[in-house]
Each structure stands twice: as structure tokens, then as C-alpha cells.
Amino acid sequence: xxxxYNWLLILLLTLLNNVMSAQNxxxxxxxxxxxxxxxxxxxxxxxIFIGIIVYLIRLDVKIGKIEKNQNKK
Amino acid sequence: xxxxxxxxxxxxxxxxxxxxxxxxxxxxxxGLLGEVPVLPILHESVRNLxxxxxxxxxxxxxxxxxxxxxxxxxxxxxxxxxxxxxxxANTGILFGTLGVITGSLWARxxxxxxxxxxxxxxxxxxxxxxxxAYVVLRNSMDExxxxxxxxxxxxxxxxxxxxxxxxxxxxxxxxxSLHPGNGGNPGFSSYDLDENMRIVFYPxxxxxxxxxxxxxxxxxxxxxxxxxxxxxxxxxxxxxxxxIL
Numbered sequence: 001x002x003x004x005y006n007w008l009l010i011l012l013l014t015l016l017n018n019v020m021s022a023q024n025x026x027x028x029x030x031x032x033x034x035x036x037x038x039x040x041x042x043x044x045x046x047x048i049f050i051g052i053i054v055y056l057i058r059l060d061v062k063i064g065k066i067e068k069n070q071n072k073k
Numbered sequence: 074x075x076x077x078x079x080x081x082x083x084x085x086x087x088x089x090x091x092x093x094x095x096x097x098x099x100x101x102x103x104g105l106l107g108e109v110p111v112l113p114i115l116h117e118s119v120r121n122l123x124x125x126x127x128x129x130x131x132x133x134x135x136x137x138x139x140x141x142x143x144x145x146x147x148x149x150x151x152x153x154x155x156x157x158x159x160x161x162a163n164t165g166i167l168f169g170t171l172g173v174i175t176g177s178l179w180a181r182x183x184x185x186x187x188x189x190x191x192x193x194x195x196x197x198x199x200x201x202x203x204x205x206a207y208v209v210l211r212n213s214m215d216e217x218x219x220x221x222x223x224x225x226x227x228x229x230x231x232x233x234x235x236x237x238x239x240x241x242x243x244x245x246x247x248x249x250s251l252h253p254g255n256g257g258n259p260g261f262s263s264y265d266l267d268e269n270m271r272i273v274f275y276p277x278x279x280x281x282x283x284x285x286x287x288x289x290x291x292x293x294x295x296x297x298x299x300x301x302x303x304x305x306x307x308x309x310x311x312x313x314x315x316x317i318l
Contacts, residue, residue: 039106041105050098070298
């Protein structure tokens with residue numbers, strides 16, 4: 001009886017170990033995950049900055065239109 | 074300075090906006106990914122040089138342009154120079170405030186406190202307060218020419234005080250600072266020696282100055298439109314093609 005239990009335990013532990021190690025290696029080393037995911041931060045800051053620039057460009061165009069309108073009068 | 078006649082091509086009137094944006098974007102990407110010197114205490118936060126210190130350089134340049142407008146106003150009493158002085162001062166205050174806040178955050182994790190009794194911190198804070206006073210003073214007067222004149226005179230005064238508090242006071246012999254280059258700390262020039270930092274830092278400074286000019290000029294143009302709208306019946310309209318910065 002005891003012997004069969006040991007056998008089961010070893011099997012379970014081996015399985016568990018396999019699952020754990022599988023989870024450890026699941027991080028894939030693609031670009032956005034490498035180097036402590038710093039590329040993600042670079043992406044976020046760049047997007048925010050580009051967004052602000054786009055906003056500035058839109059303001060610039062709008063003010064330009066108003067100026068043109070006013071100069072026509 | 075940069076304003077072109079409307080007949081000129083798109084590139085010749087907008088190249089500096091594109092340049093500024095690209096330079097800052099370049100400094101963000103290379104500033105986070107590039108090689109930096111390995112230093113104790115600072116660690117990776119040395120990269121703040123590209124973002125925190127550039128705010129101060131930008132502020133100085135923008136306040137200088139504001140000063141230029143104030144001097145020009147006193148010499149030709151063109152109201153557009155008054156608007157220019159105010160809007161550039163506003164952008165300078167924005168840069169300075171961001172510099173104080175980012176510096177405070179940086180100080181918390183390198184010097185251990187949000188605010189330390191450091192001459193550069195206090196000097197910067199006082200400078201910002203002096204410029205707040207400029208905004209309050211200018212807004213406290215209704216009569217246009219008088220407001221412009223008093224504001225212009227105060228702006229010159231504020232600029233000199235700002236230079237004293239930011240450039241002179243931290244460099245006095247008796248004054249110790251935690252900032253690089255003061256009180257036995259490694260100087261700014263030791264970063265300069267690092268080629269990797271230099272090729273990011275200087276473009277970043279130039280880029281932020283250009284973006285600051287862009288923001289200020291947008292505010293000026295909007296204010297000129299409002300001014301012309303209010304004075305539509307009178308002959309006081311500001312000619313858009315006037316060659317003023």
C-alpha cells in the first residue's frame with residue numbers, strides 16, 4: 001500500500017515540476033519583452049509625445065485658418 | 074525670427090517645428106535605450122539628464138526670448154511684442170515648473186527627500202515665483218499701453234533676478250549644493266566627457282527649445298487673432314505679416 005503511494009507522489013512531483021518549468025520558460029524573448037521590457041516604456045512615452053505633437057500641429061493649422069479668415073475681411 | 078511671408082513654401086516656414094519634434098523623439102528613444110555611464114546612487118536615473126536638465130535649458134532660452142520681446146516693446150511700443158513677452162514667459166514658467174517637479178521626484182530617489190535645502194532648488198523655486206508675480210502684475214492692469222509698459226519693465230527686472238538666482242547664487246563660494254559641479258560633487262563636465270550622453274543631451278536641449286518656441290508662437294498667434302477681433306472697428310489691427318518673432 002505504502003509503496004504505491006510513493007510511486008504516485010513521485011509521478012505528481014515530476015508532473016508539477018514539468019508544469020512549473022514550462023511556466024518559467026513561457027516568457028518569449030521577442031523584442032517587446034527583452035531587456036526588462038524597457039521597449040514598452042519607450043513605446044508608451046514616444047506615443048504620448050507624438051500625440052502631443054499631433055495636437056500642436058492641429059492647433060497650428062486651426063489658428064492658421066482663423067488668421068486667413070480674419071485677414072480676408 | 075522664424076516667421077516667413079505667406080508666399081514662402083511649407084518647408085521654409087515649418088522646418089524648425091519638424092526638427093524640434095524629431096530631436097526630442099530621438100532623445101526619448103536613445104535616451105532610454107542608449108549607453109550611460111555606470112554611477113553609484115544615480116544608477117539608471119542618470120538618464121534624467123536628458124529630460125530634467127533640458128527643461129532648465131529650455132526655460133532659460135524661452136525667458137531670454139521673452140526678455141527680447143519686452144526690450145523690443147519698450148523701443149517700439151508695438152503691442153504684439155507685449156503679447157510675445159507674456160506668452161513666452163508663460164511657456165518658460167511651464168518649463169520651469171516641470172523642471173521643479175521632475176527635479177523633486179529625482180531628488181526623492183537619489184538624495185532621499187522630495188525637497189532638500191539646496192541652493193539650486195530654492196533658487197529655481199524663487200525664480201518661478203518671480204515670474205508668477207510677472208503674470209499677476211500684468212493681469213492686474215486694464216489699460217493696454219500702461220500694462221504693456223509696466224510688464225515689460227518688470228520682465229527685464231525678473232530676468233536679471235532669475236539669472237542671479239539660477240546662475241550666480243548656486244555658484245557662490247560659501248554655498249554648497251548636491252548638484253553635480255558643486256560642493257565636491259562630480260561636475261557636469263564629467264557627463265560631458267561621456268560621448269554617449271553628449272550626443273543625446275545637446276539635441277534634446279535644442280529640440281525642447283524649438284518646441285517651446287512653437288508652443289509660445291501658437292499662443293501669440295491665437296492672442297493676436299483675439300486682439301484683432303476685439304479691435305475690429307479701430308485701426309489698431311496687428312498686421313499678420315509683420316516681421317516679429
